[in-house]
Amino acid sequence: KAVGPVEDCVFCKIIxxxxxxxxxxxxxxxxxxxxxxxAAPGHTLVVPKKHYKNILDAPDEVVSKVFLVAKKIGKxxxxxxxxxxxxxxxxxxxxxxxxxxxxxxxxxxxxxxxxLKF
Ligand code: 5GP
Ligand code: ZN
Numbered sequence: 001k002a003v004g005p006v007e008d009c010v011f012c013k014i015i016x017x018x019x020x021x022x023x024x025x026x027x028x029x030x031x032x033x034x035x036x037x038x039a040a041p042g043h044t045l046v047v048p049k050k051h052y053k054n055i056l057d058a059p060d061e062v063v064s065k066v067f068l069v070a071k072k073i074g075k076x077x078x079x080x081x082x083x084x085x086x087x088x089x090x091x092x093x094x095x096x097x098x099x100x101x102x103x104x105x106x107x108x109x110x111x112x113x114x115x116l117k118f
Contacts, residue, residue: 002096006051015049030069035106042077042109046070054092061112062103070105075086083109 005012013019014033014066021033039098046069052058067088074086087108091098
């Protein structure tokens with residue numbers, strides 16, 4: 001199901017360098033950049049460079065890598081931003097709130113108990 005860069009996919013465009021992003025982590029398979037509309041300071045999206053629609057579509061190795069990077073970023077947010085915790089979330093399909101149809105995991109630093117729901 002892996003496909004090359006998908007036309008009109010914003011995350012494929014960011015990966016190709018056709019759209020700007022605040023990249024916070026990158027390796028051979030994964031890129032992570034700040035969310036354009038953050039739910040909290042440091043809200044980061046962890047994205048595989050190959051296009052898969054969502055977690056349900058992505059191979060287990062890709063899911064593992066994405067979540068391991070999400071864990072690293074969560075820990076870094078706690079150290080660098082003095083966050084007190086983190087939400088690690090992925091939405092699959094529009095009914096579950098998925099808007100960008102390229103698999104991604106949200107890492108949302110949390111600073112205090114508040115009304116923020118995701
Ligand atoms: P979803 O609801 O699909 O899980 O979340 C998509 C996320 O991508 C949203 O939080 C939205 O703010 C973010 N987003 C959408 N377009 C862009 C973009 O062009 N650049 C960045 N950095 N984030 C984006
Ligand atoms: Zn894509």
